[in-house]
Amino acid sequence: xxxxxxxxxxxxxxxxxxxxxxxxxxxxxxxxxxxxxxxxxxxxxxxxxxxxxxxxxxxxxxxxxxxxxxxxxxxxxxxxxxxxxxxxxxxxxxxxxxxxxxxxxxxxxxxxxxxxxx
Numbered sequence: 338x339x340x341x342x343x344x345x346x347x348x349x350x351x352x353x354x355x356x357x358x359x360x361x362x363x364x365x366x367x368x369x370x371x372x373x374x375x376x377x378x379x380x381x382x383x384x385x386x387x388x389x390x391x392x393x394x395x396x397x398x399x400x401x402x403x404x405x406x407x408x409x410x411x412x413x414x415x416x417x418x419x420x421x422x423x424x425x426x427x428x429x430x431x432x433x434x435x436x437x438x439x440x441x442x443x444x445x446x447x448x449x450x451x452x453x454x455x
Contacts, residue, residue: 340445341409341411341414341416341442342409342411344364344442344445345407345409345416345418345440346407347360348360348363348364349404349407349418352402353402353403353404355399357389357392357393358386358389358390358393361385361386361389362386364445364446364447365382365385365446365447365450366382366443366444366446366447366448367381367382368380368381368382368448369381369382369385369446369447369448369449369450370448370449370450371385371388371449371450371451371452372449372450372451372452373452374451374452374453374454392426395426395427395428395429396424396425396426396427397425397426397427398424398425399423399424399425400423400424400425401421401422401423401424402420402421402422402423402424403420403421404418404419404420405419405420405421405435406418406419407419414441414442414443415439415440415441415442416439416440416442417437417438417439417440418437418438418440419435419436419437419455420435420436420437420438421434421435422434422435422436434454434455435454435455436452436453436454436455437452437453437455438450438451438452439451439452439453
C-alpha cells in the first residue's frame, strides 16, 4: 500500500468517525486552497478552518456518511474520493447528496481540494 493511499484512507476513516476537525489539522497544508464547484476558492488554512468549524458546529443531526469509492494516483499526487452524506444542518436544513473530493497532495498534506456534487 502506498504512503499516499495510507494517508487518504486514514483521513477518510477519521472523517467517518467524526474527527473532521482533527483530520483537517493533520492533513491540510497551511496554504491549502479549497474550492466548491461554482464558488470562489477559499485560500489558506485559517480561512478553511473557520469554514469547517462553522459546518461541523452547525450539524444538528448526522445520519451517516459513506465512502463509495476512492482512487489514488501516486505518480501525480492526486486522490479522488466519492462520498455519500446524509445530515441536517442549522443553516442548510436536510441534506442528502453524493460528492467527489479531488485532492492534490504535497509533502504529506493536501494543498488543494475541489468538491463536485453529483
